[in-house]
Amino acid sequence: MSGEHVLVCVAWPYANGPLHLGHVAGCYLPPDIQSRFERARGNRVLMVSGSDEHGTPITVAAETQGVSPQDIVDKYHSLNSQALLDLGCLWEPNIDPRGVEYGGSLFNRTSDPEHHQIVSDNFLALLEAGLFEKKVMQQYYEIRDTGGRFLPDRYVEGDCPSCGKGGARGDQCDECGVTYEAHELQNPKSKMNPDADIEIRDTEHLFYRLDLFQKSLELHASERQDVWKSNVRAMTKQWLDMGLRPRAVTRDLEWGIPLPLDGPEWDGKCIYVWFEAVQGYYSCAKLWSKRHAGNNDWEKWWKISEEGVKPRHLYFLGKDNIPFHTVIWPALIMGLNHAAKGLTSEDATSLPGPGELHLEDNVPAMEYLMLSGGQFSKSRKHAVWLPAFLERFDPDTLRYYLSINMPENHDTDFNWPDFVEKINSELIGAYGNFVHRVLTLGVRMPEDRPLSSFENLDYCSEEMNKLMQIHEQVTSSLQRHRYKEALRGVMSAAQMGNQMLQAATPWKFLKDLDGEGAAKSLAKLSFGWRVSRFLSIMTQPFLPFSAQKLWSSLGESGQVSLTSWDSAIDWEVGTKWSNETPIPLFQRLELEDILAQEHDLADDDSSSKVDPTHSVKGGKKKKKEEIKMPEGTTHLDFETFMEVELKVGKIIDVSDHENADKLFVVTIDDGSNDGRTICAGLKEYYTAEQMLGKSVVFVANLKPRKLRGVMSEGMMLAADDGQGGVKLVTIDGDISPGSEVR
Numbered sequence: 245m246s247g248e249h250v251l252v253c254v255a256w257p258y259a260n261g262p263l264h265l266g267h268v269a270g271c272y273l274p275p276d277i278q279s280r281f282e283r284a285r286g287n288r289v290l291m292v293s294g295s296d297e298h299g300t301p302i303t304v305a306a307e308t309q310g311v312s313p314q315d316i317v318d319k320y321h322s323l324n325s326q327a328l329l330d331l332g333c334l335w336e337p338n339i340d341p342r343g344v345e346y347g348g349s350l351f352n353r354t355s356d357p358e359h360h361q362i363v364s365d366n367f368l369a370l371l372e373a374g375l376f377e378k379k380v381m382q383q384y385y386e387i388r389d390t391g392g393r394f395l396p397d398r399y400v401e402g403d404c405p406s407c408g409k410g411g412a413r414g415d416q417c418d419e420c421g422v423t424y425e426a427h428e429l430q431n432p433k434s435k436m437n438p439d440a441d442i443e444i445r446d447t448e449h450l451f452y453r454l455d456l457f458q459k460s461l462e463l464h465a466s467e468r469q470d471v472w473k474s475n476v477r478a479m480t481k482q483w484l485d486m487g488l489r490p491r492a493v494t495r496d497l498e499w500g501i502p503l504p505l506d507g508p509e510w511d512g513k514c515i516y517v518w519f520e521a522v523q524g525y526y527s528c529a530k531l532w533s534k535r536h537a538g539n540n541d542w543e544k545w546w547k548i549s550e551e552g553v554k555p556r557h558l559y560f561l562g563k564d565n566i567p568f569h570t571v572i573w574p575a576l577i578m579g580l581n582h583a584a585k586g587l588t589s590e591d592a593t594s595l596p597g598p599g600e601l602h603l604e605d606n607v608p609a610m611e612y613l614m615l616s617g618g619q620f621s622k623s624r625k626h627a628v629w630l631p632a633f634l635e636r637f638d639p640d641t642l643r644y645y646l647s648i649n650m651p652e653n654h655d656t657d658f659n660w661p662d663f664v665e666k667i668n669s670e671l672i673g674a675y676g677n678f679v680h681r682v683l684t685l686g687v688r689m690p691e692d693r694p695l696s697s698f699e700n701l702d703y704c705s706e707e708m709n710k711l712m713q714i715h716e717q718v719t720s721s722l723q724r725h726r727y728k729e730a731l732r733g734v735m736s737a738a739q740m741g742n743q744m745l746q747a748a749t750p751w752k753f754l755k756d757l758d759g760e761g762a763a764k765s766l767a768k769l770s771f772g773w774r775v776s777r778f779l780s781i782m783t784q785p786f787l788p789f790s791a792q793k794l795w796s797s798l799g800e801s802g803q804v805s806l807t808s809w810d811s812a813i814d815w816e817v818g819t820k821w822s823n824e825t826p827i828p829l830f831q832r833l834e835l836e837d838i839l840a841q842e843h844d845l846a847d848d849d850s851s852s853k854v855d856p857t858h859s860v861k862g863g864k865k866k867k868k869e870e871i872k873m874p875e876g877t878t879h880l881d882f883e884t885f886m887e888v889e890l891k892v893g894k895i896i897d898v899s900d901h902e903n904a905d906k907l908f909v910v911t912i913d914d915g916s917n918d919g920r921t922i923c924a925g926l927k928e929y930y931t932a933e934q935m936l937g938k939s940v941v942f943v944a945n946l947k948p949r950k951l952r953g954v955m956s957e958g959m960m961l962a963a964d965d966g967q968g969g970v971k972l973v974t975i976d977g978d979i980s981p982g983s984e985v986r
């Protein structure tokens with residue numbers, strides 16, 4: 245459906261450290277892909293999130309680093325919001341470029357005074373409706389000589405009451421995922437002060453009556469059975485089967501939203517962070533509306549219309565957060581609806597109706613991305629940090645890798661060799677090389693006979709059908725939040741394009757435009773432009789930077805992100821060509837360089853534990869030191885020589901380098917599917933015709949480098965007599981391209 249109101253809710257990152265790749269794969273990339281896709285489909289998307297700045301994760305970080313909680317949240321809010329923008333996430337501009345009626349986005353923070361106000365208002369509304377109860381709670385208290393303190397959950401560590409593992413927090417066990425009351429923890433100790441005596445003391449708190457919503461939530465869950473993923477169904481069922489109990493909404497902590505209540509019993513207490521941060525989805529929409537749109541515009545994304553038309557609510561989060569979004573938050577929303585109707589705890593609760601706040605439509609929660617087999621963890625410093633990663637790598641390479649490796653149904657693993665392999669062989673090998681080939685061949689057509697003049701769709705009906713099929717499949721995958729499957733589908737179009745070119749061999753006809761078979765072959769090359777345009781539109785949700793680069797290289801104007809999704813298979817669109825020398829979309833990655841950098845960074849880390857963004861794996865760029873060669877002749881050891889990969893290649897195309905008078909751009913059949921391009925300074929010694937068809941020896945593992953805008957992937961060997969004589973090293977007899985020379 246087009247024009248639908250879609251609220252995309254993104255889990256709020258704790259501002260206690262930089263985001264790592266596990267967060268990105270689990271929470272931040274999927275909603276961005278979804279939002280971009282929904283926008284391209286013509287839907288009205290409002291995306292909301294922000295930094296979660298209260299609670300003990302922040303105070304623990306502050307105490308550990310010896311700074312104030314405010315210092316911590318200011319630092320990480322700015323670091324993380326910038327990193328998300330650098331990753332290409334649609335947090336700016338705040339207003340959809342199509343117009344404010346199409347929505348926009350807001351990445352807010354829970355320290356925002358207006359968020360405080362909205363939460364306080366909701367707190368009082370729920371209190372007035374009788375949806376809180378007062379209870380005496382038992383809480384650990386750290387005894388000190390002067391002025392002891394209550395210990396919030398994260399300040400207590402012990403053994404999990406469920407699985408028995410050590411290192412469990414006061415309120416939940418990371419090992420088995422169970423949550424519990426502090427007094428259930430075994431062998432409790434103060435985390436900051438393990439030798440201190442601690443005891444349990446009574447403290448008065450308010451509890452939200454989750455129990456009142458048990459029936460409504462069961463009904464809601466039953467309506468979502470066909471929509472939720474199995475992990476979401478299972479976790480929600482587990483919670484509902486246990487029976488819901490009232491849950492504390494206040495706690496003994498200074499750092500948070502102050503209670504909007506008078507009385508000495510509330511001194512030193514604040515609103516529990518779970519209760520207020522989750523309301524950020526709601527406050528953020530209201531504040532976006534107030535700051536960037538009309539005051540009541542938020543209701544279009546939040547409320548069921550009087551006619552019963554519902555917006556669509558999608559929540560993106562990691563698996564540790566599922567029950568908060570399928571049980572607790574829906575119970576709060578229903579509570580707010582309940583209170584707004586003037587009902588109390590005496591009245592039965594119900595699912596939302598017309599005019600009321602809507603509940604989630606899907607929670608496509610992710611499993612975990614692991615780091616070389618272990619769980620990414622902010623607190624345990626086992627991570628690759630997003631800000632540092634983006635200092636070193638193209639954001640689209642990360643987006644590609646995390647999408648194709650997304651932990652949708654089971655945990656997946658991040659490791660450097662796999663990252664390099666997938667980027668080089670899939671992203672560049674299939675996609676990058678295909679579009680680059682189309683563009684470089686297209687640019688070489690004579691001006692009076694551009695490639696578009698060879699367009700003939702009659703030759704391409706098979707390819708057209710294939711693309712329409714892929715389009716339909718990818719659309720369906722994205723509607724069902726299957727990102728991996730969707731991206732694999734998109735990439736299959738590039739593979740099809742490569743096969744099409746390989747079969748049509750259009751490079752053979754560039755010098756013989758009217759030869760036999762030229763019309764069909766060049767029609768295929770021309771269709772390559774359409775396949776590339778298809779790829780630009782279809783990769784846009786996943787790879788926005790390279791999609792835009794490709795879009796401009798194709799001679800298209802404007803933003804590909806504002807181009808309709810269905811336009812990818814609109815064959816009426818006129819073929820265009822840009823005469824600029826195409827630049828490859830991506831740079832190949834070198835595993836050895838990356839591992840060497842990682843090694844250096846890890847060394848840095850052991851000597852200085854200052855700032856995880858700079859010292860832990862994935863930190864700042866380091867220039868490799870140049871190895872100085874001694875003067876005069878040097879002896880090469882055998883191993884070093886053997887590292888040089890020499891191979892046989894057959895020259896299949898030679899053309900002039902547009903920006904360099906002395907260079908040829910030579911295409912070599914090197915035995916691979918895609919061949920390779922080598923720039924060679926041979927114009928003074930050979931004509932193109934003399935070179936064509938020769939089997940030459942080239943260095944296959946020379947680092948590719950750009951020569952005046954053209955990527956050169958190797959070097960042909962030639963003999964030089966020093967007096968103007970230069971001859972290519974050729975092969976004596978027939979041998980297949982790609983053969984090794986020893």
Ligand SMILES: [Zn+2]
Nearest residue numbers: 404407417420
């Ligand atoms: Zn446990």
